Amino acid sequence: MEKDVSKKVIDKIKKEHIEPDPAWKTNLSSYVFWLWLSLLVFLSVMFLSLVIHNFAVLDGDILRQLHLGRFVGFVFMSAPYFWLVLFALCFVFGYLVFRRTKSGYRYSLVLVLAMFLFVIFSLGALAHYAKMGARLEREVSNKVPHLHKVAPLAKKRLSNPEKGVLGGEIRILNSSEIQLKSFVGENWTVHYSEKTVLRGTHELQKGIEVIIFGKNVEKRVFDADVIKATKANEKLRPRMEGRKPNSRQFRMKRRIEPEGKN
Amino acid sequence: MKIAVADYFTINLPFCMNQGMFKSSDSELVELAKTNPDNFEALVLKYQQPIFYYIRRISYFSSEDIEDIVQEVFIKAYKGLNGFDQNLKFSSWIYRIARNTTIDAIRKKHARPLTTQLEDDELLKIFVSSTDLENETAMKDGLEKVRKIVDELPYKYKEVMILKFVEQKNYEEIMDILKKPKGTVAALISRGRKMVIKEAKKSYLLLDQ
Numbered sequence: 001m002e003k004d005v006s007k008k009v010i011d012k013i014k015k016e017h018i019e020p021d022p023a024w025k026t027n028l029s030s031y032v033f034w035l036w037l038s039l040l041v042f043l044s045v046m047f048l049s050l051v052i053h054n055f056a057v058l059d060g061d062i063l064r065q066l067h068l069g070r071f072v073g074f075v076f077m078s079a080p081y082f083w084l085v086l087f088a089l090c091f092v093f094g095y096l097v098f099r100r101t102k103s104g105y106r107y108s109l110v111l112v113l114a115m116f117l118f119v120i121f122s123l124g125a126l127a128h129y130a131k132m133g134a135r136l137e138r139e140v141s142n143k144v145p146h147l148h149k150v151a152p153l154a155k156k157r158l159s160n161p162e163k164g165v166l167g168g169e170i171r172i173l174n175s176s177e178i179q180l181k182s183f184v185g186e187n188w189t190v191h192y193s194e195k196t197v198l199r200g201t202h203e204l205q206k207g208i209e210v211i212i213f214g215k216n217v218e219k220r221v222f223d224a225d226v227i228k229a230t231k232a233n234e235k236l237r238p239r240m241e242g243r244k245p246n247s248r249q250f251r252m253k254r255r256i257e258p259e260g261k262n
Numbered sequence: 263m264k265i266a267v268a269d270y271f272t273i274n275l276p277f278c279m280n281q282g283m284f285k286s287s288d289s290e291l292v293e294l295a296k297t298n299p300d301n302f303e304a305l306v307l308k309y310q311q312p313i314f315y316y317i318r319r320i321s322y323f324s325s326e327d328i329e330d331i332v333q334e335v336f337i338k339a340y341k342g343l344n345g346f347d348q349n350l351k352f353s354s355w356i357y358r359i360a361r362n363t364t365i366d367a368i369r370k371k372h373a374r375p376l377t378t379q380l381e382d383d384e385l386l387k388i389f390v391s392s393t394d395l396e397n398e399t400a401m402k403d404g405l406e407k408v409r410k411i412v413d414e415l416p417y418k419y420k421e422v423m424i425l426k427f428v429e430q431k432n433y434e435e436i437m438d439i440l441k442k443p444k445g446t447v448a449a450l451i452s453r454g455r456k457m458v459i460k461e462a463k464k465s466y467l468l469l470d471q
């Protein structure tokens with residue numbers, strides 16, 4: 001380089017009154033990236049809590065009833081794909097935005113992914129335990145009219161009589177038969193006997209939501225092997241298996257029982 | 263009479279340098295420059311030459327165009343002084359600005375650089391470092407072939423190999439200049455070397471083993 005440009009640079013700075021940009025302006029893009037990142041992490045956590053909420057319906061009882069092979073198939077069949085795709089998109093975009101932050105390029109892929117997974121899964125689990133997944137599903141399904149077509153509610157996806165699983169609300173109950181309104185709005189007759197195993201409740205009652213495992217014997221008729229009360233009932237009727245009800249639970253039981261015995 | 267670059271800078275040492283400003287670290291100079299543009303001169307003087315040659319190595323512009331780009335680089339750096347991250351080396355930061363400004367200039371001309379302006383010894387540095395050859399002088403006979411091999415490397419490999427083998431930057435510095443993770447930098451260098459070796463074997467500059 002034959003010419004010294006320093007004089008030209010300094011002269012230009014002085015002549016045009018150029019000044020260093022304020023810190024907020026030079027860091028603006030960085031702030032925008034962090035804002036995007038926070039938003040994407042928040043959305044990832046929310047979608048993950050919805051995913052966990054949807055999978056949480058498949059608890060140990062269902063695993064025991066369906067056995068592992070069938071259970072895995074059932075998981076794939078009933079997976080909340082819509083929420084899973086949204087979660088994956090937010091996760092990937094979050095990662096890419098992190099890479100674009102001021103020093104995001106300095107960390108290794110493994111470290112960034114491990115950090116992301118840890119943060120998002122921890123917050124997602126917390127959000128699930130705070131019932132945010134369930135609340136969000138309720139709010140979203142109420143406010144977005146056609147969403148159920150692409151993202152059916154967790155319990156609706158569990159209603160699949162051809163595969164031996166039927167979910168719904170007990171409308172009429174007698175000694176060997178249940179009239180059930182399924183989660184998708186169909187009326188079913190369900191046969192049960194002394195051999196039918198009850199789970200999640202010690203007795204059947206009108207008005208509770210159940211998931212029934214068994215066999216679809218003919219159109220809208222189902223033979224039950226296992227009847228499981230869903231977790232949605234737990235607030236109304238606490239589990240009594242293996243422990244004595246406390247006074248509050250006892251009062252609730254008394255209040256519910258007269259309606260239940262038809 | 264043509265004055266050598268080193269002599270030019272010695273003869274024209276500015277006042278600030280005589281006051282011992284050259285002894286200050288780059289970070290201190292940055293802090294001083296924020297309050298008075300005259301203090302920025304020491305940084306310009308220190309880095310204008312390396313930046314000029316770096317831009318020449320990664321582009322095909324004429325000396326006049328490169329001088330304009332160098333000026334633009336230092337004006338941009340001056341404007342962005344408040345955003346300078348003290349965790350970075352100033353040299354990495356100014357190289358990053360230089361690279362981005364050069365790429366913008368190349369884009370304005372709607373073309374990627376097909377050839378770069380590497381001196382013979384710089385070409386040999388890249389070739390010898392890539393192939394682990396010990397006898398550099400032996401390669402001088404095949405210089406045209408070496409030039410063709412290096413020129414035909416994809417730009418992303420060429421620029422990282424220039425930084426590593428010609429500018430003698432370490433992985434951390436290259437990572438900061440290119441804003442790419444260390445693993446990506448290492449992979450680019452490794453793939454670039456493999457390409458050079460493959461082409462050298464095709465051109466009979468290296469023997470198949």
